[in-house]
Amino acid sequence: MQNSTRYLIFFQYIGTKYSGAAKVPSYQLERRKGVQDHLEDALRRLRPLNPVSLKVSSRTDRGVHALSNSAHFDLQRKNDKPLFTEDILVKALNFHLGTEKIRITCAHRVPDDFHARFCAQSRTYVYRLALGVPHYSLLPLTECNLCWSLGNMELDVGAMRKAATLLVGTHDFSSFRAVNSDITFKNPMKTLDVAAIQPGSSFVHANFHREIVFWELTFRSRSFLYKQVRRMAGALVAVGQGRLSVPELKDILEARDSLAYPRGLAAPPDGLFLTRVDYRDADLQLPQQTSEEQLPTTGNLLY
Structure with missing residues (x-):
């Protein structure tokens, strides 16, 4: 039994x-x-x-x-x-x-x-940027491999936010997905609910000898395509650095072709965090009889 x-x-x-x-x-x-x-x-x-x-x-x-x-x-x-x-x-x-x-x-x-x-209703990703850090060795230990360190200090955040509004909504995001074995089975139509850019902070900002400027890019959708978030983050950073214009980003989106995405533009994995997976409360509720069962409060941690 x-x-x-x-x-x-x-x-x-x-x-x-x-x-x-x-x-x-x-x-x-x-x-x-x-x-x-x-x-x-x-x-x-x-x-x-x-x-x-x-x-x-x-x-x-x-x-x-x-x-x-x-x-x-x-x-x-x-x-x-x-x-x-x-x-x-x-x-x-x-x-x-x-x-x-x-x-x-x-x-x-x-x-x-x-x-x-x-059953997941949404997934939220945050991409962390550190400005004015030309080499990762200049980051505090608590930030190594946990952000994308950029040598330049300036980002045109206004242009980035304008570009981000183009991504919000329901689109064919084929241009923002990388090729993998699932590409023929995944519907490229996705609804991006949030694409936001806001100031961030270091994990040890109060205990480091110099200030580092951080920014965070937040993306929320029910689901994403393969490497879609890293490609969107990389494109927005390129807009902020002046390497890509807002109209050019729009052209990439409307091309609906993964080959239209510029080579080498995707953000590295280091700065990307999955921060939330949300569910409906109703989907988590046990049937009444099961939920009323009393489970023991002690147990053996080894097995």
């Missing part, structure tokens, strides 16, 4: 050392694992009866970070083993993740038909 439940977890990571959020196929001989690989390794150490299969909501690229990504999975235990409470599950997974730059922030029991990817 066994009992089972579905969990939704939210987790964060510094993506520098990982191949991306998604699992690396076993046939690919890579030195770097994906974040999903490490999460599934931690889940297996809980000794579930069912095969471990994590469904990640947002597949960030190699080197991209997350302050809040999400995933769901089913977990079965024998009837003499109580289901994990949300708090115990978070502690157990973080215990087994050890020193990896990955942390579970919270967990929820969700309905059996819940899907972390398809």
Whole structure:
């Protein structure tokens, strides 16, 4: 006999050392694992009866970070083993993740038909820029690989904001996606709800000997195409630097062709953070009978 439940977890990571959020196929001989690989390794150490299969909501690229990504999975235990409470599950997974730059922030029991990817209502990305930093070694340690350092001090933010308004709304974003194996299966029509540029700050701005000017580019949509955010960020920075005009960006968008995007213009992964994945409260609600079940408040962190 066994009992089972579905969990939704939210987790964060510094993506520098990982191949991306998604699992690396076993046939690919890579030195770097994906974040999903490490999460599934931690889940297996809980000794579930069912095969471990994590469904990640947002597949960030190699080197991209997350302050809040999400995933769901089913977990079965024998009837003499109580289901994990949300708090115990978070502690157990973080215990087994050890020193990896990955942390579970919270967990929820969700309905059996819940899907972390398809139920997501929006995803928010923030791209961080540091101005007047010609070499990464001039950044504080807490910023290395966590922003795009630009040598110039000036950005035409007004032009960037004007260009950003062209991206907001429903468009064919083919010009802003990179070519990959899924390109023929993904609808290039996306609705970008937010494209905003606002001042940012260093993680240690009060404890560094000199001031560094930061800006943040925020993008929100229900879903994005492959490398769409990095390409939009790179194009907006190019507008701010005067390397690309607002009409030229409009031409790139209207071309609806990935080859129309200038080579080498995409922003590097270092400054990109997935910051939110939002769901409807109704999709997270358990059936009444299940939600009233009383789970034990203690458990063994090792299994």
